[in-house]
Amino acid sequence: MYEIFNRPPADPVQLPLTFSPWPVTLIVAGYLLFVLKLGRLFMANRAPYDLRGVLKVYNLIQIVYNGILFLLATFAFVVIRPYDIKCIMVLPQDNPFKTVEHVLAYAQVSVLHVVHHAAMVLAVYSGLRFYGYGGHFVLTGYLNVFVHCVMYIYYYISSQSQAVKQSPWWKQYITIIQMLQFLIVIAHSIWTLKQPSCNLSPYPVALVLFMGTLMFIMFSNFYVHNYILPKKNKLD
Template structure:
């Protein structure tokens, strides 16, 4: 690389632990998972269900959603502890912990657990297909799930674990804990679904997290110009956050601002 590329990408030494964890040793496992996911939810799944009745997954979904609530709540609690209660990062410049830092394995564990959770999240769409809830398989839904899985793998490969880009995961686990709690109530007690008044605030939380993530790199670039977080990650975070703000903003507008009683859109 030339000096400009070095400044833009600033790829650090590879974390020696990266290739020893399941699914991180090669790009083929996660690439295969994403490819099979897209093929199933966009083509094979609907074809398989074409002449079948929707599956009744009430109890499966109840168990799945409560698992997600617990999983995301634990990750969110750990993240809050290491971000604010006993902080390991400088919020003005969130670089990854050094390889020999005493809490490096905790940082690795949190990031890896989040990555695994994003793979598990792909089941959301599989369940939509099996229930023939095709209106929920929107561009926002599929884009969100793929974007929250595949790039994370490459981020860990090139930039290791933790640091500024992991903030996305730290915020996202809190939002998802609330979201899956709503899903749990909806699946377990469908008669209450229409009376859950706080449903729209889940989308507001989604929007808020991406607005904060959009502001973060601007803040760092403005007030900590010497920060060693790669410029490429700043730009990537800005682009991803902006796209999510646009998509979730459109969803919120259609679902809650311009929505008609007979035509409601489903929460992501």
């Protein structure tokens, strides 16, 4: 374990937080500590804060941010075309496409929510440090900014309309979009592994395949328990 964490980074040009495992580890640990313990203790005897104004601004920023990223990435994939979609190789840090790609990578309190955000941060860090920038992780980031753009459009509209907020339709189909995202990631990973001429290391592909499968299982479980079983119970 010591040798793994002290292995030289795959790319000598380092981004902030990638020079050592400790910054990311401490950030994730702090996040989990606050969400699972300190946050609950802090709010135990307090009324919920009214954050509607803050959330409206935050949602608008996220819509613009993710929308611009998606458009830039689409332009890069369609016009610049730095990758072969069948075998997305790692690019050196000084490649011009990295400007878009770096941001793509970074990308209710439930088990799904907590595991998703903690695991994604650790997976992105592991990919950047041990395999370099981009590569097979790019498609996941590309799909993710589109999904988040749709999600934050819903969050903003629901903050303005009580009817939308109370309707399960939006939430149900956003969850379906999220599951489709992970199915595409799973299918693309399997497709890449089957390319005989692809010189990409199988380990990052396996990592993406594992994370995509884990997320699909968790989102599917969430979907079944929130949108299928309640309807079945009503019919019974």
